[in-house]
Amino acid sequence: MYASGKYSSRGPALIPRMKTKHRIYYITLFSVVLLGLIATGMFQFWPHSIESAADWTLDKRSVHDAPLVRLSVSSLIPERGDLSCRMHTCFDVYRCGYNPKNRIKVYIYPLQKFVDELGVPISSTGLSREYNDLLSAISDSDFYTDDVTRACLFIPSIDVLNQNSLRIRETAQALAMLPRWDKGMNHLLFNMLPGGPPDYNTALDVPRDRVLLAGGGFSTWTYRQGYDVSIPVYSPLSADVELPERQPGPRRYFILSSQTAIHREYRAELERLKEENGEALLLLDKCSNLSQGAASARKRCFKGQIYDYPQILQESSFCVVLRGARLGQAALSDVLQAGCVPVILADSYILPFSEVLDWKRASVVIPEEKLSEMYTILKSIPHRQVEEMQRQAHWFWEAYFSSMKAIGLTTLQIINDRIYPYAARTYEQWNNPPVVKWSSVNSPLFLPLIPPRAPGFTAVVLTYDRVESLFRVITEISKVPSLAKLLVVWNNQNKSPPEESLWPKIGVPLKVVRTKENKLSNRFFPYDEIETEAVLAIDDDIIMLTSDELQFGYEVWREFPDRLVGYPGRLHLWDHEMGKWKYESEWTNEVSMVLTGAAFYHKYFSYVYTYKMPLDIKNWEYTHMNCEDIAMNFLVANITGKAPIKVTPRKKFKCPECTAIDGLSLDQTHMVERSECINKFASVFGTMPLKVVEHRADPVLYKDDFPEKLKSFPNIGSL
């Protein structure tokens, strides 16, 4: 199909050079070829799908029919895991290379069934349901590649999730037989239940060379920091039980213990706590009268009273997750799912995904020794924090614990972040639940930095053809001490700017840029000519601002370089009757926007305005020839979460009596249009980013009874 496409596109170039009769000849011939090719394509397509369908039915049976591989007693056994392994020593990064998407490629070995010489399988369960889910999720993800030569990470299909079902030596031999094994380099194994009785090692006992281990239940002695990944122990209840959503808040019980396999030393201690604190604690155990099996896993008992598990977890603020024989407990997953704050007592346990997750915001970790002080410790936690932890706990479950898919992809993402650290997910991306992601801000200009006065600011004057007024503005602004450069944006494509000799002579460089299209947003373009951080956007008819007012505005901007600093302020209001936003000008006690007819802002925002403003808003502003200033206010507030700063008493740019002549009606249509803009922008941003404040900035001695000539900014204009 590909070839034919290429061919036909070449055809027309040949044809015009030939005579008509030949042309017909060729066209016929060509059509035949083309038809042939199409037919080929069809053939190619059909048999393929037939084949894959056959494959599918075959695979359906193939868990048991997977090709059999017989291990010999003497076949190679890998070395035990090397404790000194790190990414730079045991991982071949050349396989991953530079990759524009910054994504590792993961290959999964096809399923094989390994048996020893007597035909006994190496694992009692074979492929488990969970591992099957995990591998399918990975193969459906963007990480997957079926090309073994391009892969950076290899995942064996040998299921080692549960060490109990494995024959250690034979499993190791099977691993070593994998075609790309190469001492386990770049191989990833998933294990959730490591060790076995009686001493329960905290990492998989299968000798595995340099394999990168994603393990549940690492202790600080077996975990190779920066190499292994600590993963949760999956709880099968997650798939079966759907718990109703519970908002964070107070719960019926303060502490709940619901694990069944608790060592008697600890159970005794918990019972002592229960005696001291009574009803606040609920101490559950397995139900002795129920028959064993899956059903009994969903029940817990206290003194003959039966509780549904895991539902009961939702009734407590804190839930105890004590170590058992192993450090990793599936109960942690249940507890998080219920939005109960886990109290983790498992010394030296490496918490799941602790490389990226900030567990201090979702859990309380208490040393086992301090079990008896648990109640006092938990009581000292502020309520608001408990609520945040409840929310955080549930979010961790949802994002990283809820399914084998979540666990698998999180593991791969962590490894991916190590290989491409400059493209790694940020702390906020890992840890902030969606609700916080929406309401919080993350501006790249976060440092409290008051830039020096010296470089000054660049004034950008947008003009169309009011030359006389423009020249007056230029003359006025040139008197401002901190003006560094003047940039005139000539927005009229039909008329050339006046000759150079006609422009006012001023003490700073003056540049004129001509635009290609008459757009209001041209004023916010990050022109190369702007060499200062501070930009003063100013209209060509703003002649009333005094030099003191402008200089003061610049000084205030230096104190708030990440905000819009402007003169007349405006306000948005919620109109309850209409159920929408309304634009308000003048005489309000509050401000949420400043007009950009004259406003200081950081050049960063012109860059964001030009390259990152939602297209919807740009188009709106282009077709309406209005509201570019409101859009700028939205943009800045959305990035910084801060209100603009209104300086000086100035309330409007035109003389107060002018509006009366223009007539009320004009003014009203203007207001309606501006209100529409606000509603449109709020819907595009998906939220209302504007912040309302009740203050404006004046010089320290403004209107003070103090000799004018001693004031820095005596000439602050009127309304």
Add this chain to the structure above:
Amino acid sequence: MQAKKRYLTLFSAGACLILVFCFGGIQVPLARGPGRRDDRGVAGHRPGARWRHFPGSLQPFRRWEQDWSDDPDEHASPRGNRDANSGLYGGKRCRMDSCFNFTLCEKNGFKVYVYPQQKGEKMSESYQNILSSIEGSMFYTPDPGQACLFVLSLDTLDRDQLSPQYVHNLKAKVQSLHQWNGGRNHIIFNLYSGTWPDYTEDLGLDIGLAMLAKASISTENFRPGFDVSIPLFSKEHPRTGGERGYLKHNTIPPYRKYVLVFKGKRYLTGIGSDTRNALYHVHNSEDVVLLTTCKHGKDWQKHKDARCDRDNAEYDKYDYREMLYNSTFCLVPRGRRLGSFRFLEALQAACVPVMLSNGWELPFSEIIDWNTAAVIGDERLLLQVIPSTVRSIHQDKILSLRHQTQFLWEAYFNSVEKIVLTTLEIIQDRVLRHTSRSNLMWNSLPGGLFTLPQYSTYLGDFPFYYAKLGVKPYTKFTAIVHVVSPLVSQSQPVMKLLVAVAKSQYCAQVIVVWNCDKPLPAKHRWPVTSVPVIVIEGENKVISSRFLPYDTIPTDAVLSLDEDTVLSTTEVDFAFTVWLSFPDRIVGYPARSHFWDGSKERWGYTSKWTNDYSMVLTGAAIYHKYYHYLYTTYLPASLKSMVDQMSNCEDILMNFLVSSVSKLPPIKVTQKKQYKETMMGQSSRASRWADPDHFAQRQTCMNKFASWFGTMPLVHSQMRLDPVLFKDQVSILRKKYRDIERL
């Protein structure tokens, strides 16, 4: 015609070929299809195979029966296990759980003891700085019986045998220490270890169970959660204060003259030479300038290679400082040891470090998320990846990386004191466990040294994270009135003040701190207000008691008041709404300023009306309750007792503290203009203000404080915040805060 025929044959032949090829193309895989499935069994993999979800009944990875049968008593007693661990994991495998005695810290909290210095023992200046930083910190105890952590007075910084600073016989000296106890609960600071040619990380002494705070430590030797990786710093690194970062401007676009620079030695042979030897491949002498010199050591000529002369010539052409300030990224390749001075230099210069030092456990890696401030490269991929990677980093990312370098530099690295305190705080976090800092506290402004988890572990209780978390401060305040004169009449200013403040819609509670020598007046003598008034007798009647973090403050905001302050309800309301926008600063009325007095070479203090200010007096100011806690716990006893003895300067100290945390000026809001006059006319305070000593004291305070902080934290502001319609010519009825304008 002939030509056409030729064309025709050629064309048909071509077409046929293509046809054959296409059919052939499908023929081949079709033919190979069945065969391939067979060889899957042998080769073990099949190109083009995708893992398919096997439907049907697979077994779960664990069965319930198995779970239930995990007899809880079968495994060893957990208490026994814990004891066993401490015997099992010592030395190279030390962890806090096995090598640290937590019980020492339980009685007295996290206290650090420094062994007394022995006569005749030579000690480097750097190590002296480390010890004096510890002795000046809030962790220090002179009593070994109270201590939880022990610091040697033997200089262990330089363990390079060839170095003149090397201390001999350290092994024996250490063993003979009284409290040594196998090194348990000891910390050993080290900057250099090992020597030419292999530069091993061996210290030449048996550290036993002691923790290492070591520069250039490798991940292999680093015991996670036990050792602390510290940065390599030079002899000239200041003990306290420290320089600020160099970033002053945020130019857009953020690219600087160079993309990537490096200037340093090249070793030619031996450990750590590979990376630096390869740098010239990436050097393009335009925007990627990587310069090396072979000229170092006495006999460099001997090892000289073909490239040396060219490299040396190029090396001399560029000025290191100029490159540092004008580059977006700075390469930090490993030296002989893993860490290099280049790292801190780049950090301070806001030149985003590009790390090329495989296996280096980065400084304070336990708490700092280096991906937000540096590009972590892999030595193995120098040629393939580094140039293209740094070029592909987005403008926004460059800006935020750059800001983060500055934040980290100022928060943890710019003085020896910061480095030492950070080390101790990290260990304290491990000791306190559940009351420790979250990642966000360490990695965002104002940094871990200013956010004390003992105050609260909830981020929303601090004034710094509202925007990060998308939450708001509680919209009420608590007024704290500092009273020093007895109650004599109901018309006393303090009575009026109480009534006015309590009337504010934002007032949750009033606390009177009774610092008067007279006994507490009867309850009924206080005015009746709608909010509760709590009277607390000041601790020792000292002035600092007004800044205690009382548990009875239920709000985030505190309105601090002197007894003679005159304020109206409107003024209070307005100031509070302003504070809600600036919760990390002091917002208040009377402002003061500082200046550098060049003739006397010291800081000056002025209460004159000026065009700018840098302090807002706490006689009438709103700020976050957390600053009470910082004032009480963070500041040294020496400064607080000085303030208490003079009963003066507490407000200046508070301004120093808040500005050093926020790096921003306070905010002055407008007030009725009679404030100043009334204040001067009042009986109690008047004496204090009129006293010429009072003013001189404040001058002295300024300089004492500045020397403790090591720098002048105060920042000037030229603006005042007024209500939007303040003094506008418009009907007073339109104005929300009318009273402010009335005289």
